Structure formats: C-alpha cells, structure tokens
Amino acid sequence: MYPKYPYYGYEQKCEKVPVTFPPQQQYRQPGFEYLMEPRPIYDNPNYIGTGKLKDKVAIISGGDSGIGRAVAVAFAKEGANIVISYLDEHQDAVETKQAIEQLGRRCVLIPGDLRKEEVCQHVVNVTADLFGKIDVLVNNHAVQFIRDSLLDISAEQLQASFQTNILSFFHLTKAALPHMPAGSSIVNTTSVNAYIGRENLIDYSSTKGAIVSYTRALAKNVVEQGIRVNAVAPGPIWTPLIPATFTPEMVKSFGADVPMKRAGQPFELAPVYVLLASDDGSYITGQTIHVNGGQFVSS
Known part of the structure; x- marks a missing residue:
C-alpha cells in the first residue's frame, strides 16, 4: 500500500513510499541496511544541490546507512x-561511499567503536590530516533495546546505551572542536522519544533527552567561537535500527501510529540537516527541529 507523496508541496514522479513493511528482524545492533526489505529511500532525485556546502568537510557518525546515509548524500549534493x-557495517558503508563519489565528492570511511575515546580522536585526526579542517560534525549514531520493564535493563545494557548514544558525542565533539573554524556547525541526532518518552525504551529515551540538553548547553558554550549547535529529533524513520530493535509484528505496522499514518524515510530528514549545517541556518543555534510525521511534542 502506497500513498501519493508530495515533495515540498509539489506532486513529482518519485519512488513509492511504503506505509506497511514485511515482517522482519535482525539480531544485531545497529543493523544492516542491505538486509532490509524494502530498502530505505535515502535520496530524493528531485533534490538539486546549490553549493550550500561547497568544499566544506563533514564528519558524519553512523553515516553508512539510514539517516546518516541520506545526510551524507545530501551534503555531497551541496558540495561537501x-x-x-x-x-x-562495511557493505553499507561501501554503498554510501559509491553514492557520494558518483556525485563527484570525496568520501573517507573510518570504521571503529566510538564508545572508545581514542577511536573518536582517530576519526578527527584522520580528517584533519586529510583536509586540514572540520566544518560540520554530525553526531548521529545510536543503539536501542526493547525492554518491557526497568527491571529488565541490565547494567551492561545501560552502559552500552549511554556510552554509545551520548558519551561518544562528548568525545567526538571534544576532539573535533579545535579543528572547527568560525562558521562551523554541529548537528546532533536526538529523537521524539526525548519528548514523549517510550515505556519500553527507557534508557534510549533518557540518552536522547540528554542529547537535547547537551545541544542547548554546548550551543551557549561555543557561540562566541562562531560555532552553531543544533539537533534534529526524528520520529519513526525506516532505518536499520528498526528491524534490529523490534519484533517482526512491530515492524509490520511501524510508523502507523503517527498522524501521517506512516513511517518517514531517511531522505525526508536530510534537508533539515543541510539547513542546520549551512549558512541558511546562520541564526539558528541551541534548537531542536522535529521531523516526526505530526506527533505533538512539548519542549
């Protein structure tokens, strides 16, 4: 079942956007895009770049797939x-690299566990050595684990959630800041769950709430350096994290409970990251932009 889908208010020929999904499950976080059915839609063919990020250098964590892949392709279209x-997730990463290089931009892949501060420093060191600067940092990686009760959340899971979803943001940003000139931008991926809570994602929701506060505080801290810090709060988006988290029956109806009655696709978030990364967002800092299919949130 597919709806008519308008791009930016105009009916265009485009790939069909699914409303329901075949039951499926992966058993490893954060999941593999190449195993998903259907594959997430990461590119809007009607999106034409205008050089908003020409010759900029962007680090995107979790950029191999999902939202990160869509952001990487949109940034490349804009010249980054x-x-x-x-x-x-090497196969996914190689596919993303190929998509970026087809757009005429460079793409460097750096695998590693960002829970380790030394890996975060390595990512930044390689980038600085190759390009001499970092203009945009997108902190986007995450894990989430379904648990029906707080009593079911082990100490190991709690550590994994916080080390991956927020502590690594501190490490990667701390390493990158000395290489970010005035006019640079940091964009953090939080979640609608930071605002509405999710009863079976307690630790995940908590880390995403921390990202909102981190974004606000860091924005004030670096504003005099000419660096802007913002966040994007996605709702239900069809990414590898979904079949890697939910049961097959939950996947089947994923996204149906929001006002738009469907999950979003990664390409639908990418222009918001472009806005926040580019000079179009020059008067936006410390904010969170919601892309969630119509869910009401209170900040």
Missing part, C-alpha cells in the same frame, strides 16, 4: 567532502 565514521 564526507568522512563517515561507522562501527563495522
């Missing part, structure tokens, strides 16, 4: 060179 930090 891309460094993708990812765990070990």
Whole structure:
C-alpha cells in the first residue's frame, strides 16, 4: 500500500513510499541496511544541490546507512567532502561511499567503536590530516533495546546505551572542536522519544533527552567561537535500527501510529540537516527541529 507523496508541496514522479513493511528482524545492533526489505529511500532525485556546502568537510557518525546515509548524500549534493565514521557495517558503508563519489565528492570511511575515546580522536585526526579542517560534525549514531520493564535493563545494557548514544558525542565533539573554524556547525541526532518518552525504551529515551540538553548547553558554550549547535529529533524513520530493535509484528505496522499514518524515510530528514549545517541556518543555534510525521511534542 502506497500513498501519493508530495515533495515540498509539489506532486513529482518519485519512488513509492511504503506505509506497511514485511515482517522482519535482525539480531544485531545497529543493523544492516542491505538486509532490509524494502530498502530505505535515502535520496530524493528531485533534490538539486546549490553549493550550500561547497568544499566544506563533514564528519558524519553512523553515516553508512539510514539517516546518516541520506545526510551524507545530501551534503555531497551541496558540495561537501564526507568522512563517515561507522562501527563495522562495511557493505553499507561501501554503498554510501559509491553514492557520494558518483556525485563527484570525496568520501573517507573510518570504521571503529566510538564508545572508545581514542577511536573518536582517530576519526578527527584522520580528517584533519586529510583536509586540514572540520566544518560540520554530525553526531548521529545510536543503539536501542526493547525492554518491557526497568527491571529488565541490565547494567551492561545501560552502559552500552549511554556510552554509545551520548558519551561518544562528548568525545567526538571534544576532539573535533579545535579543528572547527568560525562558521562551523554541529548537528546532533536526538529523537521524539526525548519528548514523549517510550515505556519500553527507557534508557534510549533518557540518552536522547540528554542529547537535547547537551545541544542547548554546548550551543551557549561555543557561540562566541562562531560555532552553531543544533539537533534534529526524528520520529519513526525506516532505518536499520528498526528491524534490529523490534519484533517482526512491530515492524509490520511501524510508523502507523503517527498522524501521517506512516513511517518517514531517511531522505525526508536530510534537508533539515543541510539547513542546520549551512549558512541558511546562520541564526539558528541551541534548537531542536522535529521531523516526526505530526506527533505533538512539548519542549
């Protein structure tokens, strides 16, 4: 079942956007895009870049797939060179690299576990050595684990959630800041769950709430350096994290409970990251932009 889908208010010929999904499950976080059915839609063919990020250098964590892949491709269309930090999803990462290089931009892949501060420093060192600067940092990687009760959340899971979803943001940003000139931008991926809470994603929701506060505080801290810091709060988006988190039956109806009655696709978030990364967002800092299919949130 597919709806008519308008791009930016105009009916265009485009790939069909699914409303329901075949039941499926992956058993490893954060998941593999190449195994998904259907594959997420990461590129809007009607999006034409206008040089908003010409010759900029962007690090995108989790850029191998999902939202990160869509952001990487949109940034490349806008003229940026891309460094993708990812765990070990090599096949997905290579596909993303190929998509970026087809757009005429450079793409560097750096696998590694960002829970380790030395890996974060390595990502930044490689980027600085190759390009001499970092103009955009997108902190985008995450894990999430379904648990019906707080009593079911082990100490190991709690550590994994916080080390991956927020502590690594501190490490990667701390390493990058000395290489970010005035006019640079940091964009953090949080979640609608930071605002509405999710009863079976307690630790995940908590880390995403921390990202909102981190974004606000860091924005004030670096504003005099001419660096802007913002966040994007996605709702239900069809990414590898979904089949890697939910049961097959939950996947089947994923996204149906929002006002737009469907999950979003990664390409639908990418222009917001472009806005926040580019001079179009020059008067925006410390803010969170919601892309969630119509869910009401209170900040």
